[in-house]
Amino acid sequence: MATVKIPAQKVILVGEYGVGKSSLFRRFANDTFVRASDRQSTLGLDNFGKVYQMKDTDRALKLQLWDTGGMERVASITSSYYKYSEAAILVFALDRPDSFHVLSQHLLDIVTYAENAKIFLCGNKFDLKSRIQVTDGEMEAFSEQCHNLMSGLYKTSCKTGEGVEEMFRDIANQLSETNRFVLKTFMSLFTLVDPDLMLPPGHPRPEIGTSAHRSKIELQSLEEARSFRIDQALEADENGPNDCSC
């Protein structure tokens, strides 16, 4: 049976040690909360995927959430953590202004290593009502300072669960919208391709220098440029040869 593969989007958590990134991850993965920062509880956890169905459509999208593994505790995070991410959530603790003010540094890392990622701002520990020291105004001001690089501002509490699911759903929605736009642009590119390219076998090839020849070369070079993941390539192998007859 042919199954349509749901596109997976890598989303990373970024921010200071102890602001609740792993708690967000836990909430996302199995909707639990561990009171003391119990490192043991996240041992071996790498990333977790969850499918979001888009409202009023048949489209779905899989958020693949990544946690830092605690690398930021003493050292810096590897640059490869950021690579291939479609979205980054900048997390700080609402009761810790220091964790908020240092975000510009984290933001710099994101734009350096994951140029095209959408960026979201998340103030966590919203349940500590009386101890909250970072105001909505400050969050908005920060967002404005970053030339509106932020695609969304959220307040969450991992302890109560408040706002967490709403945030991830909103991020899924936004990524889905962007995907649709990219796909449309991509399809319109194909309509520009010369119809000669769909030649039946045995038909004389387009002469060198003609536009058909050129676009064929461009298509080929697109093909050459493709990269792959070893594990996925292996899976494909196991599922038998694909139908490509070229």
Place this chain on the structure above:
Amino acid sequence: MDEDYDCIVLGTGLTECIMSGMLSVSGKKVLHMDRNKYYGGESASLTPLEELFTKFGVPTPDDTFGRGRDWNVDLIPKFIMANGQLVKLLIHTGVTRYLEFKSIEGSYVMGKSGKICKVPADEREALSSDLMGLFEKRRFKNFLVFVQDFDPKDPKTWKDVDPQKCTMDEVYKKFGLDPNTADFVGHALALYRDDDYRQKPCQEALDRIKLYSDSLARYGKSPYLYPLYGLGELPQGFARLSAIYGGTYMLDKPIDEIVMEGGKVVGVRSGDQIAKCKQVFCDPSYAPTQVRKVGQVIRCICLLDHPLPNTKDALSTQIIIPQKQVNRQSDIYVTMVSYTHQVASKGWFIAMISTNVETDNPEQEIQPGLNLLGPIKQKFIQLSDVYEPQNDGTDNQLFISKSYDATSHFQTTCVDVLDIFKRATGEEFDFTNVKHNLEDQE
């Protein structure tokens, strides 16, 4: 860092990062430190480009080379055998999910008269190749079929070749391969850098040829893979593996002393802090008095604004110059990757030439390689000593890895890692300790 650990790992090169990952996965409490402020040590990919110029004391460039942070330049040129040990390690540890790869497009070898020829990737290419004459091709084909069917466990496939006794020279003779073909097989397929192997039992050579052809069968054009954003992604991937299994990371940490008591490792000192541990793992640079020099490698990094001549404009290539063609003891390797691997700015190419140093004038030694590159925009030369540990660490619990050698892939590195793991823990690494996802964990 004033804590107790099972293991302390010094240096974040690929060997140490794989080690650290395997130790953490096996349940050890690991502290992993590096004196540099970046991950990767010698196996890092330098970025932005300015870092590379600074490292070699060259004034930083103007905007000729495009945007500096589009560059990730490896210091040690290596490719990954598609069916080799490293790929197995990547798959079994799950680290492969952090990486994307591309196949290296072409593999070439310098033949008679200094001409470079494509190493045939399939039968059709083999038949049309001008590497050898028609009759020689038939003999070569018979030889390949023999290697493919050869099973060390099944004497029926041996055709009277005892893999433990019969030398490779005798195998060449048996199949009537001429000296050029034998040279091609030994250096371009078995990837030996000198000719010592010919007098040794043929088992290893046959394994290597098989690895080459199995790797080739995997993704097509060449047996090699290369990770996007450079080789520096590999140590980082294994470091993450270690971290998610509880390993602690510290960078930018000067390492002043490996503390010994009664002939055994008890900790590592940085300034006035001491972290205690039972075992230390490190690269040779952290234990200079415990290693011996076994050779020297010259590596030359060249920035080009064109692909290599005579390679059909391939965007990635390897060219092997067998020692005999240039009257040397060891081969010269030329590797090239480019902007399609996210290691250079659009339109730029990075070629590297490497070989074992044999004379007092190593720059002269790599000239045959430089001759193949065409115009070079910028050139950096580095000479590195190759070290080996003086002892295997089982007595003092200090386990030192070998320096990265001049081979073009990571087979020797992986053998070293698995060997150190076994020396340190007394057992083989158990891949089933790796949980691949949350479901496995619960």
